[in-house]
Amino acid sequence: MRINPNPLSDLxxxxxxxxxxxxxxxxQTASGQxxxxxxxxxxxxxxxxxxxxxxxxxxxxxxxxxxxSGEMQNADSALNSVITTLxxxxxxxxxxxxxxxxxxxxxxxAAEVQGIQSExxxxxxxxxxxxxxxxxxxxxxAPYVLDSTSPSGVRYVGNSGVNQITxxxxxxxxxxxxxxxxxxxxxxxxxxxxxxxxxxxxNGTGIDTAVDAVSSAYQHINAxxxxxGNVMNQLTSQQTFLNNxxxxxxxxxxxxxxxxxxxxxxxxxNAQTSRQATLEAIGQTQQTNLxxxxx
Amino acid sequence: MSSLNASLAIALSGLASEQGALEAxxxxxxxxxxxxxxxQVPVLVASDPIVEDPLTFGTGVTLxxxxxxxxxxxxxxxQQETQTQGQLSALxxxxxxxxxxxxxxxxxxxxxxxQFFDSxxxxxxxxxxxxxxxxxxTAAGNVATAFNVASNNLTxxxxxxxxxxxxxxxxxxxxxxxxxxLNGQISNVENAGxxxxxxxxxxxxxxNQLSSLVDVSVIPSGNSLILTTANGTALVDGQHSFQLSxxxxxxxxxxxxxxxxxxxxxIVSGQLGGMLAARxxxxxxxxxxxxxxxxxxxNAVNNVQTGGYDLNGNASTGHxxxxxxxxxxxxxxxxxxxxxxxxxxxxxxxxGSAGSNGNAxxxxxxxxxxxxxxxxxxxxxxxxxxxxxxAAANAxxxxxxxxxxxxxxxxxxxxxxxxxxxxxxxxxxRYQQAYAASAQVISSINSMMQTVINMKNS
Numbered sequence: 111m112r113i114n115p116n117p118l119s120d121l122x123x124x125x126x127x128x129x130x131x132x133x134x135x136x137x138q139t140a141s142g143q144x145x146x147x148x149x150x151x152x153x154x155x156x157x158x159x160x161x162x163x164x165x166x167x168x169x170x171x172x173x174x175x176x177x178x179s180g181e182m183q184n185a186d187s188a189l190n191s192v193i194t195t196l197x198x199x200x201x202x203x204x205x206x207x208x209x210x211x212x213x214x215x216x217x218x219x220a221a222e223v224q225g226i227q228s229e230x231x232x233x234x235x236x237x238x239x240x241x242x243x244x245x246x247x248x249x250x251x252a253p254y255v256l257d258s259t260s261p262s263g264v265r266y267v268g269n270s271g272v273n274q275i276t277x278x279x280x281x282x283x284x285x286x287x288x289x290x291x292x293x294x295x296x297x298x299x300x301x302x303x304x305x306x307x308x309x310x311x312x313n314g315t316g317i318d319t320a321v322d323a324v325s326s327a328y329q330h331i332n333a334x335x336x337x338x339g340n341v342m343n344q345l346t347s348q349q350t351f352l353n354n355x356x357x358x359x360x361x362x363x364x365x366x367x368x369x370x371x372x373x374x375x376x377x378x379x380n381a382q383t384s385r386q387a388t389l390e391a392i393g394q395t396q397q398t399n400l401x402x403x404x405x
Numbered sequence: 406m407s408s409l410n411a412s413l414a415i416a417l418s419g420l421a422s423e424q425g426a427l428e429a430x431x432x433x434x435x436x437x438x439x440x441x442x443x444x445q446v447p448v449l450v451a452s453d454p455i456v457e458d459p460l461t462f463g464t465g466v467t468l469x470x471x472x473x474x475x476x477x478x479x480x481x482x483x484q485q486e487t488q489t490q491g492q493l494s495a496l497x498x499x500x501x502x503x504x505x506x507x508x509x510x511x512x513x514x515x516x517x518x519x520q521f522f523d524s525x526x527x528x529x530x531x532x533x534x535x536x537x538x539x540x541x542x543t544a545a546g547n548v549a550t551a552f553n554v555a556s557n558n559l560t561x562x563x564x565x566x567x568x569x570x571x572x573x574x575x576x577x578x579x580x581x582x583x584x585x586x587l588n589g590q591i592s593n594v595e596n597a598g599x600x601x602x603x604x605x606x607x608x609x610x611x612x613n614q615l616s617s618l619v620d621v622s623v624i625p626s627g628n629s630l631i632l633t634t635a636n637g638t639a640l641v642d643g644q645h646s647f648q649l650s651x652x653x654x655x656x657x658x659x660x661x662x663x664x665x666x667x668x669x670x671x672i673v674s675g676q677l678g679g680m681l682a683a684r685x686x687x688x689x690x691x692x693x694x695x696x697x698x699x700x701x702x703x704n705a706v707n708n709v710q711t712g713g714y715d716l717n718g719n720a721s722t723g724h725x726x727x728x729x730x731x732x733x734x735x736x737x738x739x740x741x742x743x744x745x746x747x748x749x750x751x752x753x754x755x756x757g758s759a760g761s762n763g764n765a766x767x768x769x770x771x772x773x774x775x776x777x778x779x780x781x782x783x784x785x786x787x788x789x790x791x792x793x794x795x796a797a798a799n800a801x802x803x804x805x806x807x808x809x810x811x812x813x814x815x816x817x818x819x820x821x822x823x824x825x826x827x828x829x830x831x832x833x834x835r836y837q838q839a840y841a842a843s844a845q846v847i848s849s850i851n852s853m854m855q856t857v858i859n860m861k862n863s
Contacts, residue, residue: 114816115825116437123812148504148794149801155507156791159515163783166519167772170526177530241533241760249760250533273762275529276769285530285762400830 121392128385135378138369145367154366161366165359171277172352175345178275178285182345185243185286186338188236189331192293192300195233196328199226199304203321206311213314220311227304231256231264234293234300246288247271253289254301262302266294277348283341287334298330299323409857411462413850418465419843422449425468427836433824441610443473443822445602473602476821480609481623483818484616486811488674491617493804495569495679496687500797502562503688506555507790514695515786517551518702520544522772525765528753532762533716538748545706545726549741552699556738559692566684567659571651573618573677574661577640578648580615581632584608585646588629592643595628615640619675636671638663658684687796692738694789696730700737701777701785703727706768713752713764721752 114120137146148155205211206219235252236243245253245268253268266289273285293300303323310317426447436442448471452464507513521544528537587608594601612632615621620635632641639647649668651659660669661677669685672678707725715721728744730737745751755763777785 112820112825114820115823115828116819119819120812120816123808146508147501147797148507148790149501149797150794152791152794152798155794156787159509159787159790160783162509163515163519163787166516166523167526170523174526174530177527181530239531239534241531245760247754247756247758247761249758269756269758271756271758271761273529273532273760274766275762276526276766279773282766399826401826404830404834 117395118392121388121395125385125388125392128381128388131381132378132385135374135381138374139371139378142369142371143367144369144374151367158363158367161359161363165356165363167279168352168356168359172349172356174275175277175349175352178277178283179342179345179349181238181241181243181285182338182342184236184238186335186342188233188243189292189335189338192230192233192331193328193335195226195229196300196324196331199223199307200321200324200328202226203307203311203317203324206307207317207321216311216314220308223304223308223311227263227301227308230293230300230304234289242268243286244268244289244292246286246290247273254293261305262294262299263305264301266290277345278352281348283344284337285341287337292331292334293327295330298327300327300331303327409850409853411464413847415463415465416843416846416850418452418467419846420840422447422466422468423836423840423843425471427833427840429471430829430832430836434826434829437824437826437829441606441613442824443475443602443606444824445471445473447471470600471602472600473606474822475605475609476818479814479818479821483811483814484612484621484623486807486814487613487616488620488678489807490804490811491619491676492674492679492682493800493807495676496683496800497797497804499562499566499680499683500687500793500800503559503683503691504793504797506558507793512547512551512554514548514551514555514698515783515790517544517548518782518786521548522769525769528751529762529765529769532753532765533759535716535748538716538751538753541751542743542745542748545743545745548702549727549743552695552738552741556692556695556699559688559695560739563658563684563688566680566688567657569680570659570661570677570684573680574649574651577615577618577677578646580611580618581640581646581648584611584615584632585641585644587611588641589644592627592629615675617676619677620673621675634663634668634672635674636668638666638668638671691789691793694785694792695738696734696736698738698777698782698785698789699741700730700734702771702782703730703737703741705771705774705776709764709767709771710752713767714754714757714761715752716749716754716759718754718757718759720757721750724750724752726751 138144145151145154145158202219202223206216211219231254234244234254237252241249242251242253243249245251248268248271251267253266254264255267256263257265268289270288270290272288274282275285276282294302303320303326306316307320307324310320426449429445429447433444448469450467450469452467455462455464509516521541524537524540524544528534528541531537587604591601591604591608594604612621612623615632619640621640622633622635622637624631624633626643629643630641631639631643633639640649641647647663650662652662654660660667661672662668669681672681703726707727707729710726711721711724713721715724725744728740728742730741751765753765753768754761755767772783773781775781780788
């Protein structure tokens with residue numbers, strides 16, 4: 111059978127194929143990625159897009175956790191101050207209930223408790239980055255305002271709203287406790303009990319009852335404060351989880367689209383060797399034919 | 406009775422035939438690199454003998470014809486495969502360009518959607534913060550821009566394919582005109598009883614070029630041929646070519662007409678078929694998916710946005726975040742834009758108080774909600790990436806396979822019709838030697854003649 115007398119076009123197409131392989135290897139080496147365009151591996155490209163979205167989401171959850179943690183710590187330490195302040199009020203009340211004190215002694219104690227009252231007011235009106243922390247969701251105005259017509263001396267102008275914040279897939283945390291639940295709870299009203307204590311000290315009557323009321327308020331705050339501790343614990347463990355997730359997503363991304371550099375480089379060497387050989391073959395074929403020998 | 410003159414005539418026929426055969430070899434050598442050239446072989450036959458009872462005398466040799474060596478079946482297979490190759494090349498080139506819109510660059514649609522939802526989640530941590538609200542508006546703007554850019558790129562690509570269609574039709578018309586002209590020449594030559602090998606080579610070469618542009622069926626008709634597209638639209642009939650024309654439709658897309666009828670949808674292969682497939686099917690399908698995603702996302706976001714309260718505590722009824730997309734969703738991606746300019750109008754609040762994040766949370770929840778044809782925005786987008794990548798990968802794989810087939814067919818063609826210089830050198834030596842021998846015979850006859858003449862004189 112007759113053989114194709116002109117194999118050059120075969121060799122040229124072999125050259126262009128090896129060149130294509132070299133280009134692809136170089137692209138992978140330069141980018142470190144095996145999927146540089148969707149057609150390189152459509153399924154992996156689609157999964158990489160999901161992976162990028164999930165990574166962005168996890169990064170965002172971490173940022174949200176950090177923002178929340180700051181607010182939580184602030185609120186928690188404010189409540190801590192409220193608790194120590196209330197303890198001081200209780201010991202002042204107990205001191206005032208001692209029958210040996212005279213009116214002016216009690217008046218001095220009452221003045222001291224008034225100081226505590228304004229401290230508590232300022233703590234309850236804690237603001238963090240422009241938001242009043244204990245105002246429910248009405249965060250743009252101080253939740254407690256002085257009001258002489260109110261029996262407790264203050265009026266709550268916040269609401270009872272609680273924000274839920276998504277910090278993970280299927281994980282939302284409550285982000286605040288409204289003042290109505292903390293300081294103005296029925297039967298444990300901080301400002302009412304302090305006001306009663308001041309009135310009691312000034313009048314010398316009902317001090318014990320008032321001290322009991324302050325104690326209930328103190329216990330209530332102490333119990334409520336657990337909320338912040340719990341959320342902070344949740345946030346900390348979520349932070350750990352998100353960091354792990356980010357690592358796993360990065361690992362997955364690498365598995366899906368990372369170039370296997372040792373393989374790519376060995377492919378590259380092979381392709382270059384093959385190209386070199388083809389070039390030499392082209393150079394050597396067709397140099398001679400029968401015409402060269404006709405004398 | 407034999408005669409010296411008869412021998413002389415025989416020797417002369419040898420000289421003439423070998424000379425003619427050498428011409429064929431010479432022509433082969435000259436055309437060794439001519440694309441589409443088929444090697445020619447001289448057909449030498451012994452001349453009719455003279456019978457002079459009881460002897461039969463040969464009367465020399467005749468160069469009957471110079472034939473081109475070709476395999477018509479192979480030629481037709483090459484034309485078929487060239488059509489496939491042309492179609493796939495055009496498709497691969499179009500889809501490679503298309504998929505650049507879906508590479509993860511940071512400014513792509515997927516990243517923009519991610520960043521939008523990220524900004525909403527951040528806003529949720531401090532819903533009254535104006536700078537966080539502004540971030541949401543900016544991110545929404547980036548989403549709109551990413552959709553606009555991708556959709557407009559696809560439209561621009563269709564426009565340039567449209568121009569390609571017009572140019573290709575121009576090339577087709579030129580080729581069919583040339584083929585019709587060659588048909589005429591071939592008929593003339595063959596009607597005169599001669600071999601039209603070179604013209605047929607040229608015509609085959611042109612048909613191959615035409616095959617790379619459009620689907621062609623070749624129907625032999627006497628010593629001419631008829632070319633039609635796959636669905637039977639005439640391109641060439643003998644010496645007549647039928648010109649194709651293009652005319653834009655209502656939306657400005659070029660349609661292809663032959664003798665008044667629209668044949669656009671019937672063209673499936675060749676470069677033209679590939680361009681039409683990309684322009685009319687592949688790219689519009691991707692645009693439709695982008696429109697679905699853009700409209701679905703915008704509607705879902707607007708739906709949540711208008712059910713909440715803005716920073717000032719006002720109900721957000723009617724205050725869409727995105728300009729509502731057209732109900733048909735056609736053009737939703739290219740026209741997507743942000744309707745709000747005041748960040749305070751973002752409805753983060755669900756109870757009317759500025760610090761409430763209930764509606765921001767509802768907005769954020771859309772990230773993983775099946776709001777677009779039963780899929781979340783991210784899933785739907787990753788499906789688009791898969792579809793685009795898969796179409797490009799399939800076309801590329803088919804093209805490689807078709808290249809191999811074409812390569813093999815061309816190899817076979819070359820093994821039948823290609824010029825081998827070794828062979829030609831050997832032939833040349835044969836013809837040269839035969840020529841020399843015939844000349845030697847003439848020289849001998851001459852000396853015999855001399856002997857005869859001298860006989861009379863002596």
